[in-house]
Amino acid sequence: MSATAQATTLKTRTCPLCGASDRQVLTRREAWEIVECDACGMVFIGSELAYDVQAREHDWREEHAKAASERKRKQPAFVFLSRVLKPLRPHTEERMLSQTGRWARSGKLVDFGCGDGGFLMLAKKHFEVTGIELSPRGAEISRERIGRDAILEGPVTEMAAQLPADSFDVVTQFGYIEHEWRPIDGLRAAHRLLKPGGVTVIKTPNYASWNRTIRGMDWCGYHIPAHCNYFTPRTLAEILRRAGFEPLRRPIADCLPTSDSLWMAARKRE
Numbered sequence: 001m002s003a004t005a006q007a008t009t010l011k012t013r014t015c016p017l018c019g020a021s022d023r024q025v026l027t028r029r030e031a032w033e034i035v036e037c038d039a040c041g042m043v044f045i046g047s048e049l050a051y052d053v054q055a056r057e058h059d060w061r062e063e064h065a066k067a068a069s070e071r072k073r074k075q076p077a078f079v080f081l082s083r084v085l086k087p088l089r090p091h092t093e094e095r096m097l098s099q100t101g102r103w104a105r106s107g108k109l110v111d112f113g114c115g116d117g118g119f120l121m122l123a124k125k126h127f128e129v130t131g132i133e134l135s136p137r138g139a140e141i142s143r144e145r146i147g148r149d150a151i152l153e154g155p156v157t158e159m160a161a162q163l164p165a166d167s168f169d170v171v172t173q174f175g176y177i178e179h180e181w182r183p184i185d186g187l188r189a190a191h192r193l194l195k196p197g198g199v200t201v202i203k204t205p206n207y208a209s210w211n212r213t214i215r216g217m218d219w220c221g222y223h224i225p226a227h228c229n230y231f232t233p234r235t236l237a238e239i240l241r242r243a244g245f246e247p248l249r250r251p252i253a254d255c256l257p258t259s260d261s262l263w264m265a266a267r268k269r270e
């Protein structure tokens with residue numbers, strides 16, 4: 001879609017954390033502005049797409065592949081280094097399982113934005129699993145891998161309403177909240193689904209990472225407009241509190257600014 005056509009389908013977003021309208025524009029790309037809320041410091045894309053336009057014209061799988069090949073063209077040394085170091089990094093889906101296992105080891109789990117079901121394939125060895133996915137292609141692959149009845153297709157904020165309240169032990173959100181135009185609604189949906197004392201486990205790009213400062217607009221966390229919320233540990237903890245959660249203690253290894261990923265778990269307040 002051209003920048004002009006995009007502009008006609010966009011509407012202004014208020015701050016997804018606190019609802020305020022006053023903001024500073026930090027940077028622009030085509031029709032998109034990245035802004036910082038004057039009231040709470042949340043950084044986000046200042047306008048939004050309807051869910052149906054997003055699903056139809058911004059398939060995450062295609063855009064992710066395009067962005068990866070663009071990075072390879074512009075920064076071959078970074079990409080080469082990242083590939084050389086990859087065997088030293090823990091396997092992403094296993095890391096998701098170990099982060100979840102810190103707080104829950106069995107019971108009912110629902111994965112928001114389950115993508116192609118990779119994490120659910122591992123999780124189903126320990127949990128009774130359900131997944132929700134907006135991308136029709138991702139949902140189809142997940143259904144083939146996990147089972148037809150275990151996957152709901154559509155926006156998380158709408159599909160979660162079809163599941164029973166107070167019935168899940170864990171809600172996992174790995175690479176979901178940065179895509180969600182209304183992240184507080186996504187968190188409230190997680191809160192409704194969880195049993196009292198249940199836990200949500202989140203992974204999202206770390207806007208406070210040194211890499212973001214060094215690489216500027218080439219930072220892998222931006223993905224404009226697929227990623228529309230850029231959380232720091234402070235703003236993620238704050239939005240969790242507003243949705244009725246208490247953020248849980250994070251190990252020091254997860255708090256380093258050298259990490260592009262921000263991992264955080266939070267418990268449903270009674």
Ligand SMILES: [Zn+2]
Nearest residue numbers: 015018037040
């Ligand atoms: Zn705000």
